[in-house]
Amino acid sequence: MSEMLGIYTLWLREVKRYTREKTRLISSFIQPLLWLVIFGSGMQFSNTGFGQISYQQFIFPGVVAQTLLFTSMFMGISVIWDREFGFLKEILVSPISRISIFVGKMLGATTDAVIQGSFVFVLSFVVGIFVDIQTYLTCLPIMILITFGLVSVGLTIASRMESLESFGVIQTFVNLPLFFLSGALFPLTHVPKWLRWVSIVNPVTYGVDALRIVILKSAWTPLFPWQYDLLALGAFDAAMILFGTMVFGQRK
């Protein structure tokens, strides 16, 4: 019971901090907009092989996944902030178990990332996709599944980092390959074999695929059956949460 209260408390804190930062709320529109409008319309002319859908529509679910990915990883920074500003000690010295601390932070960061990802749906009209409430609500659990594991990775890496700078560097090494090799920007059907293998072990691939199945409906030929996508994401989440709690639980 007290553990649940602790998890709730830490979750609430993350969400409060996030929603109080107006600049971040606004900037969460900017990056997806750049991808959709600038990158999307630029590529539109060099590529026509998408049948009924435009390139912008093709990358739309990918940009949702990208927002989730980048935000999730970025949230790891909260661990480093907390350590720099000493707040981590206040949590660590409380009776709450390390596992609950990790879970509370993870849930909080997931909420923030999913809110951020949801903003991208507001931009769907820009690329001429009609997303109704039902489609969005179907996407929501997929978004949460994508985020759980990625947030755990972010938090785990951050908990081992000494400084903000080194976390930034590592982040780039993780973010960009996961993004580029997820099929978010180009279809994985015509890529060389080795690339295809890499994308199969990339959890984001399954997220992008599942989002496309829901958002683009019949216009999209799924890479995997949606059940496989969810299963792969679920397995990734379970593994990362477990790993994260283990790393977080260690004491000097």
Add this chain to the structure above:
Amino acid sequence: MENIGGTMDPIIEVKDLTKRFGSLVAVDALSFAVERGEVFGLLGPNGAGKTTTLSMLSTILKITSGTAIVNGFDVARQPSQVRRSIGIVFQEPSIDDRLTGRENLEMHANLYAVPGSEKGKRIDEVLKLVELEDRADSLMRTYSGGMRRRLEIGRGLIHHPKVLFLDEPTLGLDPQTREHIWNYIMELSKRENITMVLTTHYMEEADKLCSRIAIVDYGKIIALDEPKQLKEGLEGDIIMVKTEMVGELSHRLKDMSSVKDLKEQKGELKIIVKDGEKFLPRVVEIAANSGIHIESMSIHEPTLEDVFMHYTGREIRAGGGEEYHGVTAIRRRKIR
């Protein structure tokens, strides 16, 4: 304090507590007991191992060897029971400055599972105690250093801990705020019958607040007693003599039976002597007879500073002066 001297009812028992970081021994086989209800001080220079000791007692840092019992619980084996029994005010700030004061307190109450019906009452109580009622709903980042410190002390009390650890509670605060916080601590100790362990490198602070003091240096306790006892332990008064001929005067005095200790300190001769008032004229006499010119003299009862000097041969803030030199040196270089 009722229990001083005897070990009737220790709430903290530390035995051979040791912390090693690689080859560095930060805390070296500390042993001490803290009585229920007392204000116990760990006094020592920066880097003496005080914070490390507190970190181990509050379960943040793993113990290398030795044992520590807090409120009947083993720190190494029952960390969550220990954490429930203690409150801690860290040396560095540890509040969330994007939340308000009240939110910080609420969060703390939840982390310690203070029952919902009690929560509001205790938060108001604590806010009143630290006189921050009117600022409770402002963001922490708008608080001054002293206000933050007060809120942190208040926060440490919300869950009614049995032991409150205070790590350098007034470090970096202005004298006025320091005085203010001292009053809180004394008031608290009287009112709540809470046991407090504080670390400090301010002599005055230790002297004023603590019922007993352990002087720590290089990870070891070199003296442990009531402040009064520690000072009386020097068995004498301190006479400082300013003269050009320190060595000569020292030589003349060193065989006298009432002289306990002679040291040169910043170009002055420091004499620890029984019945200082009576000895003072004798020093003047001896100096006059040997043609030693005395520029000035002063006499005072021993302070903790003298006690620390006596045991370690150093001043507690020996590093301070040199640091200043460094800065001045850099400035000079820049001006050129």
